[in-house]
Amino acid sequence: MKITLTRCVGLLAPLVVAGLSLAASLSETDATPSAASRLTETARAFLDGLPAEHRALACFAWKDEERTNWHYIPRDRRGLPLAEMSAEVRLRAHQLLRATLSSAGYLKATTIWRLEQVLFELESRPGRPANHRDPERYWFSIFGEPGADPWGFRLEGHHLSFNFSVVGDRISSTPMFLGTNPAEVRSGPLAGLEVLATESALGRALYLGLPASARTAALISEEAPSDVLLLPGRDGGFESAEGASADAMDEASRERLRRLVHEYLGNLRPDLVAEQRQRIAGDFEQLHFAWAGSTEPGHGHYYRITGPGFAFEYDNTQNGANHAHAVWREFEGDFGRDLLAEHRREHHPR
Numbered sequence: 001m002k003i004t005l006t007r008c009v010g011l012l013a014p015l016v017v018a019g020l021s022l023a024a025s026l027s028e029t030d031a032t033p034s035a036a037s038r039l040t041e042t043a044r045a046f047l048d049g050l051p052a053e054h055r056a057l058a059c060f061a062w063k064d065e066e067r068t069n070w071h072y073i074p075r076d077r078r079g080l081p082l083a084e085m086s087a088e089v090r091l092r093a094h095q096l097l098r099a100t101l102s103s104a105g106y107l108k109a110t111t112i113w114r115l116e117q118v119l120f121e122l123e124s125r126p127g128r129p130a131n132h133r134d135p136e137r138y139w140f141s142i143f144g145e146p147g148a149d150p151w152g153f154r155l156e157g158h159h160l161s162f163n164f165s166v167v168g169d170r171i172s173s174t175p176m177f178l179g180t181n182p183a184e185v186r187s188g189p190l191a192g193l194e195v196l197a198t199e200s201a202l203g204r205a206l207y208l209g210l211p212a213s214a215r216t217a218a219l220i221s222e223e224a225p226s227d228v229l230l231l232p233g234r235d236g237g238f239e240s241a242e243g244a245s246a247d248a249m250d251e252a253s254r255e256r257l258r259r260l261v262h263e264y265l266g267n268l269r270p271d272l273v274a275e276q277r278q279r280i281a282g283d284f285e286q287l288h289f290a291w292a293g294s295t296e297p298g299h300g301h302y303y304r305i306t307g308p309g310f311a312f313e314y315d316n317t318q319n320g321a322n323h324a325h326a327v328w329r330e331f332e333g334d335f336g337r338d339l340l341a342e343h344r345r346e347h348h349p350r
Helices: 014-022 035-048 052-058 087-098 103-123 197-209 212-218 251-265 274-282 334-347
Strands: 138-143 151-157 160-167 170-172 176-180 219-221 288-293 301-307 310-316 324-330
Touching (some): 035 087, 035 138, 035 151, 035 160, 087 103, 103 160, 103 176, 160 334, 170 334, 197 251, 197 288, 197 301, 197 310, 251 301, 251 310, 324 334
Parallel strands (some): 219 288
Antiparallel strands (some): 151 160, 160 170, 176 324, 288 301, 301 310, 310 324
């Protein structure tokens, strides 16, 4: 039996549930204060609760190279890890997440933490380090001073990389990466849990439901790549817009494409992605959907959605096609680069 995220709250660690309840005051539909001021105040509260030695770990200069040193592999990061936070600080860290993520995105993120315990149990054997999989090896990092212009915040660990850059009253939210291993938990008390189930099912349904000519255009390879292609270090986009264009789809397929785009943007609070939604809606005819690999569940597959200046990618090929990666990249806008360039043109002209 599949366990959807809306049904698995009772399976989450008590801290996650506590974080949800304490952050309830951050209503997703509350239009005031602005997203930028809300995030700033929440980050300040997080930092104010830190002892000096932990603040030193969490804080970096805006121009520190660490800000763009993102990845999703299980490695040590620079920042303040959950493992070193007191209970009170952890709750403030959860509030910081809730200032950026929707309920759905927050639940995905915290469940991905929980999957580290599942991996620990699956992979434990003599000689393995005790902390090779650990739900507390997720690091919070602040770049610049919250309220300064600009500043930023990152949460990162295995299979998660959230990068927020605040420039004036605008927020950049990419690169954003979510991964799950296993993609579907197949044993133990969480059996059936599939964190990225909607991304997987909607992508497959979109491809299979395309009109024949559009499905032919969408298939870019019979074999899926071994991972998403827009890996850390690759900041440019794709050379061409491969796949089936939205204007070549029937209305049912176009609606599935809208829903799939919404699933990626919907990881964030609505006011953080209002500009992106408007831009994508205006460029909808220029969106392309590409598929590679098998359409059979349990077999390697990949898809991507590309539009002017951005892409969403999904890949599930590793570990017997039970290890999924999903990423959102803005080719000119990752780490707020486009917002910074616009800010310089408006406020610091030569």
